[in-house]
Amino acid sequence: MLSGAPKGRYICDALYGIIYFPEFVWEVIPTIELQRLREVRLCNINSFCLTGGANINRYEHAIGTCYLALECLKSWPALNPITEDERRQLAIAALLHDTLNAPLGHSIQYTESKDGYEPEKHFKGAITEGHAEQYYYRQAQLEPIFFGMNGNLIEKISKNDFLPINNIISGKGRLGPLINGTIDLDNIDNVYRFAYHLGIVRSGKNALELAKSLFIESGKLTVKQNAVPLLREWFDVRRKLYSFLLLNPEEFSAKCMLEEAFQFAKSQRVTYSWHDTDYAFLTELNKLPSAREIVREFLFSINNDLSKSITKQALNDDISEAFKRKDYCLSPKVKIEDIDNGWKLTDKTKEYLIENVGDAFNVFKLVPRPFEISTTVRRLMAGDLYGCIGIFSSSKIEERSRFKDVMTKRAIENRASEIVRALKGRFGTATVIFHLIEDINKTQRKIDIRTDQGNIIEIGKPLNRLLIGAFFRNQQLSMYSLPNSDEMGKIRSHIHKYLSSILTDQGLTAISLYEEAVMYTE
Numbered sequence: 001m002l003s004g005a006p007k008g009r010y011i012c013d014a015l016y017g018i019i020y021f022p023e024f025v026w027e028v029i030p031t032i033e034l035q036r037l038r039e040v041r042l043c044n045i046n047s048f049c050l051t052g053g054a055n056i057n058r059y060e061h062a063i064g065t066c067y068l069a070l071e072c073l074k075s076w077p078a079l080n081p082i083t084e085d086e087r088r089q090l091a092i093a094a095l096l097h098d099t100l101n102a103p104l105g106h107s108i109q110y111t112e113s114k115d116g117y118e119p120e121k122h123f124k125g126a127i128t129e130g131h132a133e134q135y136y137y138r139q140a141q142l143e144p145i146f147f148g149m150n151g152n153l154i155e156k157i158s159k160n161d162f163l164p165i166n167n168i169i170s171g172k173g174r175l176g177p178l179i180n181g182t183i184d185l186d187n188i189d190n191v192y193r194f195a196y197h198l199g200i201v202r203s204g205k206n207a208l209e210l211a212k213s214l215f216i217e218s219g220k221l222t223v224k225q226n227a228v229p230l231l232r233e234w235f236d237v238r239r240k241l242y243s244f245l246l247l248n249p250e251e252f253s254a255k256c257m258l259e260e261a262f263q264f265a266k267s268q269r270v271t272y273s274w275h276d277t278d279y280a281f282l283t284e285l286n287k288l289p290s291a292r293e294i295v296r297e298f299l300f301s302i303n304n305d306l307s308k309s310i311t312k313q314a315l316n317d318d319i320s321e322a323f324k325r326k327d328y329c330l331s332p333k334v335k336i337e338d339i340d341n342g343w344k345l346t347d348k349t350k351e352y353l354i355e356n357v358g359d360a361f362n363v364f365k366l367v368p369r370p371f372e373i374s375t376t377v378r379r380l381m382a383g384d385l386y387g388c389i390g391i392f393s394s395s396k397i398e399e400r401s402r403f404k405d406v407m408t409k410r411a412i413e414n415r416a417s418e419i420v421r422a423l424k425g426r427f428g429t430a431t432v433i434f435h436l437i438e439d440i441n442k443t444q445r446k447i448d449i450r451t452d453q454g455n456i457i458e459i460g461k462p463l464n465r466l467l468i469g470a471f472f473r474n475q476q477l478s479m480y481s482l483p484n485s486d487e488m489g490k491i492r493s494h495i496h497k498y499l500s501s502i503l504t505d506q507g508l509t510a511i512s513l514y515e516e517a518v519m520y521t522e
Helices: 023-028 032-039 058-074 084-096 106-115 123-129 159-169 185-198 205-212 225-247 249-267 278-287 312-325 373-382 397-404 406-421 485-502 516-520
Strands: 011-013 017-019 214-217 220-223 295-303 335-339 342-347 350-357 360-367 387-394 432-440 447-451 456-459 464-472 509-511
Touching (some): 011 058, 023 084, 032 058, 032 084, 032 278, 058 205, 084 159, 185 205, 185 225, 205 214, 205 225, 220 225, 225 447, 225 456, 225 516, 249 278, 249 373, 249 387, 249 432, 387 485, 397 406, 397 432, 397 464, 406 432, 406 485, 464 485
Antiparallel strands (some): 011 017, 214 220, 335 342, 342 350, 350 360, 387 464, 387 509, 432 464, 447 456
């Protein structure tokens, strides 16, 4: 029951209860850029097992972060005053910090990260110039953002506020560490909101109290000494949460399926807009026609002094000569077309992929095998997930780059499939696929923060590891059709040995599946 006279419009939040905002926040809330976030999950996928957190949207999180920002400033030390302009800019930055997130959030962002895209660093350019620099989703400036509507945020924010807001979102300036740091208001709300919906915590009271204890002093994020226990609790809640998000086999499998579908769409040169919503993005993937998957069987390499800018005719002549030397019979007319990372050579019914590596060429045979991208998407939506062989942890983070190369990754997966197929029986046609996640300061991180009494508080330790999930693509070996534990134990052992060998990592460990659930009750 509310006491006192009504204070006007409000938002009823799951974590913090009734929230009242100043008028300048209400002016921004109806913008198309922010309202789109009601259809973009905070959880990167529609999680099959983490049901409480599956449908929290980023709009809800944006509202919560904005509220924490305003409450934080209410408790700001009087000797370190905040101007009204700074208050407005911090609140709006907190409200808008996720507006550049792609559909399915970080799952797609990680796939695109090799191109250097970081949403937090491109806010001003995307909003004022209509594009996100270096981002695969970059589209025309006037492309509708949400339900056929164009963005209108630029009409609601003062021109003088754009740069300060951009700096805060990217962690710069006096107030930037409050939104983008090792611990910040964004992460406090994110962790507690997700944990609340998963049942790890029962309220947002401690999140609010922790936010009120933070301030900036001498350019450094500072916490009140009496709030250190709250800081330790946040760290523990975060550890439990990220263990669910990164180690749950179903969650891992779904991310694997999503990335495979997205990567295949990219190979077909299908483009999307960064402002698609989750459902719209998956719907478009589901519409893609069936196509062949490229299964690469390495044949041979050609090494010569050819120019990197070789003409198609010169390439044709050289490849033809190389094929002749290897006793491959090519017809006089060989079709060569540009594809990603090289060329495709077609000779009658045979096709080859020629990968250009500097002054050398690797030649692979293209083997027809149907790949229904819609089948993968539908399986994902139905919870018919790839069967999990195991999740492995390696300290060799640098090996991630090998798996980013499509050809190398496919060769590794083909060999793993051969190892499993050698066991015969129901594994005679098994297809193994790997999905990698960089666990860099996620399940664990080190926090160094100064208190208002001058003490340096250190919590946790840095964690840098590569998580490698191994899965069966075959529908008859889905997550809920896997054989008994003894058979799976044997396969897991073979894959463990194989990965240890190719990574030259004798310290590679197999993570006990579902152990993250034990932390829930600790």
